[in-house]
Amino acid sequence: MATTLVWLSKIRNEFYRMQFSYLSYSKNRVFDFICLWLLPIGFLLLLSDLYFLPGRSIHHKLYYGLFSIPTLIAIILRPRELKDILREPLVLGFILLSLWSIVSLIWSNTQDDFVGLVRPALHMLMLYFGCSLMVKYRADILQPLFFSAAIIALIATLYNLWVFLPNSPEARMIGAGAFDNPLLSSHAFGFFCIYWLALGMTCKRAYVLLIAAPAFLIMFAAILATGSRTPLVAVVLAMVWLSFICWNRRSLALISMLVGGGIVVMTMFSEMILGRGSSFRIELWQMALVLIEQRPWIGYGYDAALSLQPQGIDEILSEPHNFALGVLYYVGILGFLPWLFMQVWGLYSSWRHRVQPLFILASAWLVYGIGAGLTEGGGLIPRPKEHWYLLWIPLAVIAALNINLRLKTLRGRAVNRLPEPAFKTLEAHAQVIEEDGLGPKVLRLENGNFLKLFRARRCYTSGSFNPYSERFAVNSERLQAIGIPAPKILDLYLLTDGSSAVLYQPLPGQTLRQVMQSMGSASVRQALVERFGKFLAQLHDKGVYFRSLHLGNVLLMDDGEFALIDIADMRIYPSPLRNALRQRNLRHMQRYPEDRRWLFEEQLPELLQGYATLASPTAVEGLRQQVAALTQMAKV
Structure with a gap:
């Protein structure tokens, strides 16, 4: 009876262990899929889908479904990721701003429900979290992703300009897709105008400059076609910032282009720039400042009603057309401080790490957004729309770059x-x-x-x-x-x-292939292969997929430890490697006759025994079957 109970207990424990192992494996696969594929796709659409979608509502849903919600799922699956993210000052600044905004609902006269007001802040927080996870595990895809979004925007802009050409000179281009306002459209055109400008300042190869220069001119022409003056000021500020943060021979060319371009624009488009006066901006700011003076410290509360009607217009405006005044109105000086801190810290950290081109690009976007926010907007935490191009996307990218520079997933040297x-x-x-x-x-x-x-x-x-x-x-x-x-x-x-x-x-030691060639004792070779099997399991357990793994790229150092060399062709996954990648790794090693003979013919039991010390029985059995199948194919 006692033996039966022990036997049943072992079966139950093994069942629970297998269930836990399967659950853990499934969680890892879901987390990997989100970080490696879903977040990059969602971020690409966030940057570019306004150019071709029929409306903003679909833009919101795509962001929620492909970026925000998957990020939340990833954080729930692996909450330890928050430890590194929450150390970033930009993330803490946004959380502080959001919390104070929610507290301000106590005295706000808003008519919207609480959940509806909190949701935009949560989605924006997921933008920070998602960008951090994406850069951590797919840092290599960030520049291709920006380039792809810029190409989509460039093609759509060429189409918009072609359609707009027959219109009268007084007309203002809006653009196709989800755009419905010339000024808001100009934010999107300006965002990618700055991308091409930054690419031209940081590229190392001449042919890239030949692509970036005409692309910049096309996007700049689109800004002019919208008839909006605010982005012109923002572009000038971004050009000045780029000329100093890069400071090379191209800086002089950029400054010269800035002066010459300013003369050309003022000569050809002076009526557009000066003919509309201040567009009631000064009157709006004065009226907003009067209201802010009444509640300078805590503001009127998140989403409080705001009605401004300068003399001379019939329309009642709900924004002060200045980001800073909008923040002061809603959450006062106490909310304005973390909002201002985020921008200052974003520029400061970008200046410190300017050897990394991605910091140069993100900071140029941020400067562009600061310039555009001088005479536009005023909402506090908006849903995904054109205003995200101005501050929130650049700040989220800078936060992600800061986090991953500390984690060594980005190049931090010149x-x-x-x-x-x-x-x-x-x-x-x-x-x-x-x-x-x-x-x-x-x-x-x-x-x-x-x-x-x-x-x-x-x-x-x-x-x-x-x-x-x-x-x-x-x-x-x-x-x-x-x-x-x-x-x-x-x-x-x-x-x-x-x-x-x-x-x-270089590391002191010999390659494992050299060591195996010089070994005469079979027992010593067996012990070494068993140790290598354990090292291989350690690599796979840490998510290291070394495509070029063979005994010539593994070093046995003088202290007896293993090391990797020739590591350009390598990727580190978020989770332990799935079985298919483990087997693919072994297939590559079997291409080398000596490696195949030593590891998979003479010392296969020792290799699997060492591998089993860290790997699961399923992974070990998968490798055993893989070796047996390839061996059978070789015999045939």
């Missing part, structure tokens, strides 16, 4: 130019470790450091956005952050011919 004479001098006194038909690939310099070269590709590749030298550097720092030894990065270079290079300090 890329220096290495002139041809300097490279030739290094090459002349270096030992060639690896080369191909195009020349040296890895050089050992006189001081013992290694210089690894990545040749420029003629055709388009993902390396155009994320050079392999930078991937190598980021992967090295990320591996070290999770406890896996990797080469220490010393510097990054861009060569005259467009190639890139990374300078690093």
Whole structure:
């Protein structure tokens, strides 16, 4: 009887363990799908779908369904992600602003329900959280994503300009899609106008500049076609900011273009700029300031009614047409301080990290938004619409960049130019470790450091956005952050011919292939393979998918620990690798005859035994079946 009870207890425990393992595996797969695919798609549509959707309501639903709600699900599945996100001052500033806004509902005379007013703040908070998760786990996709959104906007803008051309000079272009107002349309056109301008200031290759310059002119022409003056001021401010934050030879060209463009615009469009006077802006600001003086500290409350009617117009306006005055009216000085802090901190942190082009782009967007907010808007926390282009999207991107710079998922060092004479001098006194038909690939310099070269590709590749030298550097720092030894990065270079290079300090030791070749004892080799199996399971458990994994890229260091080298072609997933990726990793290793003989023919039991110390039985059995299937195919 006792034996039966013990047997039943074991069955029950095994059942619970399998259920828990399946639940954990499913949670990881859902989290991975959200971070790796759903959030990038949702963010791409957030940036670009106003250009082709028939209305804003669909824009809201797409954002909620593809970005905001998935972000909330991801945070619920893995709440520990909040630990890094909530350390960011920009996120804390927004939370403080939101909480104070909700508290202000106590004295607000709004007629809307509480849940309806809190919902926009939650969706905007998910913008911060979602951007942080997306950059953390798909940092490589951020620049292609911005570029794709800019291309969509450029094509739509060309169509809008073509349709608008037959109109009279006095007409103001609105644009197709969800746009219904010239001024609001100009915010979207200006957003991508600044993108092309920033790309032209930061690109390293001449052909990118040839694309960015005409794209900027097209988007700028769209701003002029809207007849809106506010974005012109914002573009000027962004150009001044870019000329200083980049400060290179292109800065002088940008300043010259700013002066020359200003003369041309004032000459050709002076009537549009000066003919409409102040459009009652000064009167609106004066009326708003009178109201603010009555409640300077706490304001009138979130979503409080506001009615402004300057003399000379019949329409009653509900916004002061100035972001700062709007914040002061609704939540007073106490709410204005965190709102102002977010913008100041965003610009300050971008200036500190200006070696990263993404900070330059996001800060230029923020400056553009600050400029546009001087004479436009006034709502506090709006639902997703054109106003998000001005402040909230740039601030969310900067917050995500700050968080992930601390987590080492982004490049945080400058890329220096290495002139041809300097490279030739290094090459002349270096030992060639690896080369191909195009020349040296890895050089050992006189001081013992290694210089690894990545040749420029003629055709388009993902390396155009994320050079392999930078991937190598980021992967090295990320591996070290999770406890896996990797080469220490010393510097990054861009060569005259467009190639890139990374300078690093090599790790002491030999490749595992060299060690296996020199081993005569079968028992020692078995012990080493078992240790390698455990190391392989550790990589997979930490989400490391090293596409080029083979014994020549695994180092056995002098202290007996394993390390990874040649790590440009690697990705770190949010969760332990799914079984399909684990099996694919082994398929790559089986392509090398010596690796296949040692690991999958002679010492397969030891490899699986070591792998089983950290991996689940399901993963071990999957690898066993994978090896058996490939072995059978090889025999056939």
